[in-house]
Amino acid sequence: MPRVLLIEDDPSIREGVALGLRRRGHDVRAAETGEAGLAQLAGFRPELVLLDLMLPGINGVQVCTRIRETSQVPIIMLTARGDDFDIVVGLEAGADDYIVKPARTEVIEARIRAVLRRLTEPAGRPDIEHHGELAVDRAGLTVSKKGERVALAPSEIKLLLHLSTSPEQVFSRQQLLEYVWEHSYHADARLVDACVRRLRNKIEDVPGSPRYIQTVRGFGYRFGPL
Secondary structure: OOEEEEEOOOHHHHHHHHHHHHHOOOEEEEEOOHHHHHHHHHHHOOOEEEEEOOOOOOOHHHHHHHHHHHOOOOEEEEEEOOOHHHHHHHHHHOOOEEEEEOOOHHHHHHHHHHHHHOOOOOOOOOOEEEEOOEEEEOOOOEEEEOOEEEOOOHHHHHHHHHHHHOOOOOEEHHHHHHHHHOOOOOOOOHHHHHHHHHHHHHHOOOOOOOOOEEEEOOOEEEEOOO
């Protein structure tokens, strides 16, 4: 089971989530502040981070930003209901998903599994596809632009892989939520929009005039035409 770093200042939530995940076989390290969590990051090398948004000192958004400076480890934000602005800022900072507190252990476990599944891609297509200046390695789950590796978070690579599978096909936000985030219900389209913006900032020459990830107003997104 994956190693999980839990950064949460509320002791009851921190202890409850940690205990629930340990009972399911996870190796869990817990920290009550952003500073403590960042200090544990390098030594523990978690496979996923559960990160509370409302932390004392360095808040969750700042922690997320710092993690993304050196790592593409999957990050799931923990947020109280109604923190709409912070959710958007957290997603823009590089979080892959979010969970509204309080949440049952089975819900958290399901989200963890869904995020980690984004690190695998079914076989059956050419290992490396070339789209203009982009080289997409489906086997290695890497993307290069002009020969330079582009660091992508799990949700970003899964989104790009899915869109590039069917160039020019328009996918609605709900379709992308169901495939990339595995949210089968009518979920929050902000997950998709924030991920698209992050992806454009990394692969587009001019993010405001995208060549690869194009908006089809009123419908959703498509890949190309180049």
